[in-house]
Amino acid sequence: MSGLSAKEAACRPQGGGEALFAEERAYRAAACVVDPEIPVVTIADLGILRSVTMEGDTAVARVTLTYTGCPAVLAIELAVEAALRDAGFKPRVERVITPAWSTDWITQEGREKLRAYGIAPPAKASNSVRALFGETEVACPRCGSHATARISEFGSTACKALYRCTACHEPFDYFKCI
Incomplete structure (x- = not known):
């Protein structure tokens, strides 16, 4: 993919002719969402993105926010939904509150x-x-x-x-x- 940075190439949804499974493609799309308060790190870098699984034709992303009062919660959830939709998936985001997020993640x-x-x-x-x-x-x-x-x-x-x-x-x- 000429002209793309390594990050852009890694985050770009892969077409149907390539060997990535839907779940992996969905995870890659969600993992590229940047934190709205610290735009140099992704939600995967921060350990906020717990998993992405396929339930029928729906990509379900599970996120654990840094703390329940985080003002960026809605922005993160909407960005994950948009990333999944842009990658061709029907999105759903679920908040996971236990175990609580840790900076160790x-x-x-x-x-x-x-x-x-x-x-x-x-x-x-x-x-x-x-x-x-x-x-x-x-x-x-x-x-x-x-x-x-x-x-x-x-x-x-x-x-x-x-x-x-x-x-x-x-x-x-x-x-x-x-």
Whole structure:
């Protein structure tokens, strides 16, 4: 597919003459939906997209949002429906609330995308006492220094905290460990 980036080529629905099964095609279409609040990561990168299965002629996408009060929930669900419809499927999106989403579900690629965008990715092991009570050591996504300080428990969105690097003096968001 000349002229397409690798991501665009991977996300483009494959035609009927190609060897992809419907469920795989549907998953690929939904997996390419970007997070409306952090447009450099997809819902698959964040672990929000749990599964896509075929039920008859309907592609059923199951999503677990980062938290139930997430203001992006409707935007994500509508974007998944549109992606599935654009790929030629009759879409249905189901919200899965258990188990609750965890930052441990963010892929390694997603963590790197967050860091490159200037957001410190969450530390692993969200169920640790240190992570739960905000004692996590946060590295600056710009210079890598661990000499950082939390300025505010809330950053640009409720799922991020605002930090400042005392080495390079730059403020940055930290994706909270949940």
